[in-house]
Amino acid sequence: MSNTENNTKEGIIYTGVPSKAELAAAPGVPSEERMCQGRVACIECVQGIPCNPCEGACKFGAITIGDEITNLPHIDEEKCTGCGMCVAACPGLAITIVNKAFNQKEATVDFPFEYIPLPEVGDEVDAVSRMGEVLCKGRILSVKKPKSYAGTAVVSMAIPQEFADEVRNMKRLPR
Amino acid sequence: MKELTADVAIVGAGSAGLCAAYQAATAGADVLVIDENKRPGGQLFKQIHKFFGSKEHQAGTRGYVIGEQLLQKVEESGARVMLDSLVYGLLPDKSMGVISNGVNYSVKAKKIIIAAGAKENYMAFPGSTLPGVMGAGAAQTMVNVNRVLPGQKILMVGSGNVGLIVSYQLMQAGAEVVGIVEGAPRIGGYGVHAGKIRRAGVPIYVGHTIKRVFGKEEVEGVEIAALDEKWNMIPGTEKAFEVDTVCLAVGLNPMTELVWMVGCEFDFIPQFGGHVPLHDANMETTVKGVYVAGDVTGVEEASSAMEEGNMAGVAAVEALGYLTREEAQKKKDEIRSRLDTLRSGVFGEGRRKNKEKQIADMETYKEQYKEAADHE
Numbered sequence: 001m002s003n004t005e006n007n008t009k010e011g012i013i014y015t016g017v018p019s020k021a022e023l024a025a026a027p028g029v030p031s032e033e034r035m036c037q038g039r040v041a042c043i044e045c046v047q048g049i050p051c052n053p054c055e056g057a058c059k060f061g062a063i064t065i066g067d068e069i070t071n072l073p074h075i076d077e078e079k080c081t082g083c084g085m086c087v088a089a090c091p092g093l094a095i096t097i098v099n100k101a102f103n104q105k106e107a108t109v110d111f112p113f114e115y116i117p118l119p120e121v122g123d124e125v126d127a128v129s130r131m132g133e134v135l136c137k138g139r140i141l142s143v144k145k146p147k148s149y150a151g152t153a154v155v156s157m158a159i160p161q162e163f164a165d166e167v168r169n170m171k172r173l174p175r
Numbered sequence: 176m177k178e179l180t181a182d183v184a185i186v187g188a189g190s191a192g193l194c195a196a197y198q199a200a201t202a203g204a205d206v207l208v209i210d211e212n213k214r215p216g217g218q219l220f221k222q223i224h225k226f227f228g229s230k231e232h233q234a235g236t237r238g239y240v241i242g243e244q245l246l247q248k249v250e251e252s253g254a255r256v257m258l259d260s261l262v263y264g265l266l267p268d269k270s271m272g273v274i275s276n277g278v279n280y281s282v283k284a285k286k287i288i289i290a291a292g293a294k295e296n297y298m299a300f301p302g303s304t305l306p307g308v309m310g311a312g313a314a315q316t317m318v319n320v321n322r323v324l325p326g327q328k329i330l331m332v333g334s335g336n337v338g339l340i341v342s343y344q345l346m347q348a349g350a351e352v353v354g355i356v357e358g359a360p361r362i363g364g365y366g367v368h369a370g371k372i373r374r375a376g377v378p379i380y381v382g383h384t385i386k387r388v389f390g391k392e393e394v395e396g397v398e399i400a401a402l403d404e405k406w407n408m409i410p411g412t413e414k415a416f417e418v419d420t421v422c423l424a425v426g427l428n429p430m431t432e433l434v435w436m437v438g439c440e441f442d443f444i445p446q447f448g449g450h451v452p453l454h455d456a457n458m459e460t461t462v463k464g465v466y467v468a469g470d471v472t473g474v475e476e477a478s479s480a481m482e483e484g485n486m487a488g489v490a491a492v493e494a495l496g497y498l499t500r501e502e503a504q505k506k507k508d509e510i511r512s513r514l515d516t517l518r519s520g521v522f523g524e525g526r527r528k529n530k531e532k533q534i535a536d537m538e539t540y541k542e543q544y545k546e547a548a549d550h551e
């Protein structure tokens with residue numbers, strides 16, 4: 001086997017992007033039904049790294065890691081209100097808030113963003129996948145950067161519903 | 176030569192050295208920390224990203240903020256910090272040669288803690304001496320400390336956490352990263368760091384290496400190639416990129432010069448960066464009264480460097496009588512349990528095993544030494 005054959009291998013350790021199977025097995029990823037009921041945290045954390053700020057950031061006790069700090073975060077989809085406090089707290093920028101029922105046609109994705117310039121409310125931007133491919137246009141609904149987010153902005157963006165499982169961020173804006 | 180004295184002298188004001196200073200000075204010892212930089216903090220002040228870990232390790236806090244907090248604690252503790260000062264020698268009688276502002280000092284301390292950190296590995300290839308080829312750590316210092324962008328279009332070599340984080344920070348500073356090249360068949364660092372890079376549209380070429388860098392006076396482009404299972408380049412797989420900068424993030428190795436000089440015994444642990452000093456659970460080396468902490472004992476990360484610094488600081492002042500055995504034991508137990516947490520999980524397990532080996536080898540060394548002494 002050549003080393004390059006791994007280029008076609010799936011999974012976070014080969015591509016830097018969690019595979020469908022890894023996402024399906026992640027205890028932080030909520031069910032399809034829950035995402036269709038409204039805002040919910042989607043924690044795409046699939047490697048057991050010693051890290052737990054998300055657990056402490058949730059005021060509703062919806063995220064559990066437990067005593068073993070390398071456990072994957074588990075989301076309690078009933079308790080999660082989609083408030084978004086965990087989004088900025090995750091040092092890995094691995095959490096988004098997904099709402100597949102924003103309106104008849106659109107879903108929303110709230111994602112962490114640490115580049116300047118920041119987008120502005122109402123801007124039309126390029127919405128990108130986990131691989132950075134531009135999939136569709138996104139409409140900026142809000143940009144929040146309170147002190148408690150410690151420098152990370154959280155951007156809320158509306159996108160066509162069919163892209164809600166794929167879009168996770170936006171393309172950097174030119175300086 | 177001017178002479179300076181202290182109960183505890185510490186080489187390096189990084190995460191490890193500052194924690195050691197804080198522990199020793201709050202216990203009442205007279206502490207002197209020496210660092211070659213104009214500003215204390217070591218690597219911490221370059222880390223503008225949020226750290227991983229638990230609450231106790233300030234996870235979610237950016238590295239430089241952790242550094243500022245630590246610095247304030249050290250200032251309040253009464254430890255003296257001597258900056259812009261290079262420790263150029265450590266003799267077997269444990270006296271230290273220091274040069275500061277052109278003045279030569281001899282530092283005599285009862286206990287010495289070496290927390291000198293690590294340095295970047297280099298890699299040779301055609302064109303590797305052209306201006307524009309640099310260490311990723313150097314590029315990080317340029318953007319985050321000196322606010323200078325090293326280039327506009329950058330190729331990163333190495334996908335460990337350093338390569339991934341520095342790539343991200345170069346993009347935050349406004350550069351374009353054309354790709355990350357990794358020789359191994361898989362990404363070395365945390366998947367979440369890689370995820371940030373991928374969402375920004377940057378490809379990660381696993382199983383690839385750099386073939387050559389070209390350019391007349393400076394870097395103008397780079398060629399990469401795929402590797403076979405024996406790490407030989409596969410002809411015909413070359414890809415070329417127009418870049419002005421190539422960053423190397425191909426590992427770190429401990430800054431052990433002073434540790435060798437004072438006569439400590441070493442272990443060889445490749446995953447820790449090569450030769451690392453033998454030390455016991457108190458961080459004391461085979462030379463009595465000389466302690467080590469942080470990346471110099473084996474390259475890990477800032478959180479474990481801080482805990483090793485805490486351990487060395489507590490052990491050194493316990494030996495000097497500033498803490499009772501019970502007081503010291505309580506602190507050491509807490510530090511030990513935090514260290515165990517840090518060295519767990521898929522990424523930490525290997526480090527825990529290596530650390531256990533290093534300490535076990537130290538015990539073996541002590542046994543042998545004792546036998547030899549008994550025979551005399």
Ligand SMILES: Cc1cc2nc3c(=O)[nH]c(=O)nc-3n(C[C@H](O)[C@H](O)[C@H](O)COP(=O)(O)OP(=O)(O)OC[C@H]3O[C@@H](n4cnc5c(N)ncnc54)[C@H](O)[C@@H]3O)c2cc1C
Binds near residue numbers: 217262478
């Ligand atoms: C790009 C990058 C990203 C990182 N990200 C993280 C992270 O997210 N989380 C994490 O936990 N860790 C991270 N780390 C690792 C972390 O920064 C180091 O492990 C940690 O700083 C080691 O601390 P230290 O005190 O051993 O060494 P250092 O911080 O390197 O401090 C050593 C100090 O000693 C000085 N010194 C050395 N020799 C002498 C001498 N002879 N005389 C005078 N002074 C001397 C040096 O100049 C330096 O200031 C990262 C490292 C890098 C490079």
